[in-house]
Amino acid sequence: MTVITIQSANAKTNFDAIRKVYWQTWMTTYRGLVPSAVLNQLTPAVWHPEKRWRNTQLALNETGEIIGVCSYGPARLPLFADWGELYSIYILLAYQHQGVGQRLMAQALSTLRQKYQHLYLEVLVTNIDAQHFYTRLGFYRTTMTHSSHVSGGKLKTIIFASN
Template identity: 40%
Template sequence: MIDSIKISRTNRSSDFEAIKQVYYQTWRYSYHGLVPELLLDQLDLKTTWNPKTRWNNTLIATDNQKTIGVCTFGPARRQKYYGFGEIYSFYVLPKFQHQGIGQKLFQSALDILSKDYDSLNLIVLKNNLSARAFFEMYGFQETADRIAEQTKFGLLHEIVYTKE
């Protein structure tokens, strides 16, 4: 199956509605029990995500031209990590998880970032142990940098990971 998966960069004419579906379905599945349910209940395909704004730094995984995964990246957004490259988001549809597709997609993003950056970072939910283990498999290390983001649905605790 993984041999049939194509990793490609998006462009202005990419199917951003399909990318929104990946975000929506993955959030609903993967974040159940990790974030407040009210947060998941208010997700809206029309307004929650706007992947078109990152068309030039997004990779998608496709299977028979169906978008099944997405990874966005670019320069670090937090001042503390100025000069780092950052993985902004990384999602694979639940039905396609644990088949090596995420590894292929993530490694492709790392390969692109490592051309321009010596150091990388990403932010992950503190209680998302499976994601943390995945990132550690790629050499990312937990930092002491913690983020507590107050949403109207509750507090989210995140950890910054880096890779030198």
């Protein structure tokens, strides 16, 4: 059995390793869920996890490799002022469906709930597996959607909320 450790990021975290997790996860998990043009223009350099290191939880395997990342903080959408937001959760494909995401989320949600009464997140309309995951963790689907124009296409998300 693989031993996974959950810990907070710090200023000395290997942010290149986090960028790699983000990129690899997008290449595997989101293929078929977002336009190919979006995926084709991505490189690890598009992400800047060092900007959120104070609000990031990491999952490390037994050799200390970063295999999962969860980031969170204050709401970015004006409609949700005074709410906390789960920004992202990415788990390398080889470690998905093993409870790593639940452990990362538990730590992130515990931290968020210390400061915010209400939480929300955005999930791709096409990512049904993630929608089920968030529902199992107590989030509920709202009727609100959000569209983002990104290089290579448009991404449409559904807002999930939690009290």
